[in-house]
Amino acid sequence: MDNNQLHPDSLLVSSGRPHGHGAPLNHPPIFASNFVIGNGEELEYARDGSNQSWSGFETLVSDLEGGGMSTSFSSGMAAISSVFQNVPNNGNVALPTDCYGGVVALVNEGKENQQWNVKRIEAGDTKTWIEVIEKGYDLVWLEGVTNPMVEVSDIETICKTSRPANTLVCVDCTFSTPLNLQPLKKGADVSVHSATKFFGGHSDLLLGVVTTKNEELHKKVQRHRQIHGALPGAMETFLAIRGSRTLALRLERAQQNALILAERLNNHPAVMVTRYPGLPSHPQQVR
Structure with a gap:
């Protein structure tokens, strides 16, 4: 059966597993930085690509998001930073007045360095969110449920707003999880999770993940991970997959x-x- 036909609860149990006769049921953590050189298609150095420890988790998240391409990171903030690196100098960023403190710190640093201009909007002010999208803000940052004050935006109405090609609409779904919200299906360009929270579920890992259906953006995010060294750990992704099962x-x-x-x-x-x-x-x- 196609994974798109499976209920999310079933995907949590079945997705992100190895395939083939004799393969282990679970992806084992692969503790390796170097790999044997082959015909040029295999992974040679861990920082340059993915390995089965990461790819299993990334496949699981992509399936839960209803499609797209996922890239895992060493933390939620590492994942978030990979999205913000797409904002050009003197670009415009919009984010909620109530927003995760790490994002606020990142945005304030960029503002202090005169890297970008920032507008804060109440989560429930749908009219203003639509206005900044139509004006062509470079990054519109939403949270499915805001952290910490649990405010809620009309994600579907905001994300389906027509926008210029330069505008990225990103939804942080850490509190919502894909079981409650799949923003890519609503029209968002990017979905972000701190997998440290619900995916892991046991306070024993740091991990982040970015999912998009935009292939060019996906390549930029992967490139950011590579050159900034924001790679996930093999044990962390193993634990995240295990935690996701429940x-x-x-x-x-x-x-x-x-x-x-x-x-x-x-x-x-x-x-x-x-x-x-x-x-x-x-x-x-x-x-």
Whole structure:
């Protein structure tokens, strides 16, 4: 059966595995920097390409995203940086007012170095997001669910907006995971994850991943990984694949527990404000 026909829960169990008779069921971690030179098509030096430790995880993420090409990195911020390197000097960047602190630090550094111009937009201000896309901002950075204040943007409406060729729309889906949001299917150019979080699931790895359907952008991202040395570790990608096998079960329980906790806190006299997208009181309620 084609992977596109499989439910995401099934993909989590079946995708990213070796093929062929006699192959191991799981990709083993390959601890190697150099490889035997062959006919020129095989990997010769780890930094110059991928190996099975990484490619298994990248295949899994691509399948979960509904297609595209994935590139794994040594951390979520390494993955994010590979996207920002596409912004030209004096380029324009838009990102949410509530946004992951690492991204804010990266953007502020670029602004201080007069590398780019920055506009901050409320996550729920769909009208302004559409305006900056139509104006041709070089990078429009969204978060599926913002970190840390769990605000929600209308990703589908924003991402389907017609835009100039220079504009990249990227969605950080770390909090959403591909089980809740597949931005490439909504019209985004790039999807980013800190696999350190839900994919790994056990607080024992650092890993990031970028997925796009744009082949030229994919090559740029891979080139950035190569020349900046932001390679994932063999053990980290092995652990990420293993952690991903239980993602559906873990995420379902986490969401159930979060809603129960949010409802209790929302009714607690000592709590002034409870922020959770599943509550009716949330400004962008999601059910």
